[in-house]
Amino acid sequence: MATFETALRENSISELMLVPKSDIHTHGGKGGRIKYFAEWANTSIKASEQPFEDLNDMQNWFDSNIKVHDNGIGGYLKRVETAFAQAKEDNIVVLALSFSISVIDNLGGIDKFISTLNYYNKTFAPETKYYPELSLSREDDVNGVFDRLNEILSRNWFKSIDICGNELAQPIKNFQKIYRKAQSYGVKLKAHIGEFGTADDVMEAVELLELSEVHHGIAAVKSKEVMRWLSKHKIQLNICPTSNIMLKRATSYYDHPIKELFENGIPVTVNTDDLLIFDSSVSEEYMKLYVNKVLSIEELEVIRQTGLNTYT
Template sequence: MTFSKALADKDYETLRTMPKSDLHNHATRGGNIRDFFDDVDLPKRDFTNLDEMQQWYDANIKYKFSGQEGFIARVESAFKQAQHDGIRRLALSFGIGDSIHFASLEAYFMAIRQLHQTIAPEIDFIPELCLGRTSNIEPVQDMFDEVIEYDFFKSIDLVGDDRDSVANYKSIYRKAKSKGIILKAHLGEFGDAESVRKGVDVLELDEVQHGIAAATSIEVKNWLRTNDVQLNICPSSNVMLNRVPSYEIHPIKELFHHGIKVTINSDDMLIFDQSVTQDYINLFESGCMSANDLNTVRETGLLLR
């Protein structure tokens, strides 16, 4: 059975097993909440900004995890969830802060490799370095220079308030590019369309995490299409953070039909509780996108760039 037919027939169990990608997944928040809570009875996920989301996560989930054991449990769950959901290309984003739970950076990276090989060796795993936006760039540069020598990360992402300038990260991204690392950054989730174009231009990005604000500007849409920039979109995250009113009018449809490469991703499943498969279903059942269009999106995520 084809992916499109499984969607059209609402054969969602078959749909779950079909190959998909997840290229926007924060590793310690990428697992299934049912791995840790027998009875999922959590307050409503209703956020207007990232601070509210973080407060909800801290109060309802994060307290359960601590130290090396807590880190490993969450990453293990992320790999298991990806495997269960038919994910074949998986970019998991890691910060360096969690390395404090290990004897060395080498031990930290080895633990992640072992989890991949033990749980889901069939998955094309793309370890991603997650950097936080800051004006104090020197410590970040020093850390990056040390980390990059281990040749572990194959992708880089920049998180935080995506309305802030990214210009001070230019030298870091140049070094990453010289190593053949995939260049990404969070843009256009809270910022406007022009901030997407500027961020891509300054950092020479290959892909944008979110980027949905680009849908409001014909000039930016044209620019993204011409420059072959891929947007790794997280529909449930956008809806639950009130960046988009509903799945039915999600801008992924407009971006896709404008010829921009888009993918569907989970973002923080431990918070949003929506798998990649479920988001395909959400977009299809809402009438936002057709089964054939969603299959094209799926195939885009499986292509090597």
């Protein structure tokens, strides 16, 4: 059986794909390989070679290259299938795939949504332990979301909650009552913070929402005080290197802040974010970090284990 160390030393993606890994920062309708989706759409799609200017530019690329091939709900479900198929192919044994309330509604309500996602998990990635994540937008109507929480979380199916999107859309404190309600259901509390914002934004969000994990959080590297605080409180950062580079949050793999964050004692994981846009698997992310001498094999192994143990 392939080992993590051997696969990295031999620069073998095929061997690395056999090693158990996690992907705990990835979005449901964007979690698979471009090639898999393109074959279904009977077309050719190439990932962007140039970084995006911002999230809007990224979304425009996605709409023009991926969503244009969707055929109603069938196209969306093919993208969901693509995400689970990718998890199986890359031996992702711990997967936190996120979905919005609008997707729940589009798939027929919470009970139909749960049965549909359970079917896709069982059919396309039966060995993968799936931990569903409820994804909110920073632009959401907070009161409207709050009114839906009991209906959605009372099934005890979602294992975590997240906020993504434009970090400047509204103050993070507006989501406090949502997170207190979610906390009462025992779900993990996460949020996209510090991708575009500041180190202080990361610390503020963790304190106000009582987060245990932050998606991205790389802006924390700009403050020694914040890094010490995150390390002391064992706040995990779920980092996506290629996403950060493609959105101009990092200049290169070699200079990616994951190294400094890790060296300052902060638990970090390696993830894909939007694989159907960035086209870089978890295995490829690990290989890029190793080949570019960002982290050693021993350090990457610690990170791999952190991901695998996130839900234990």
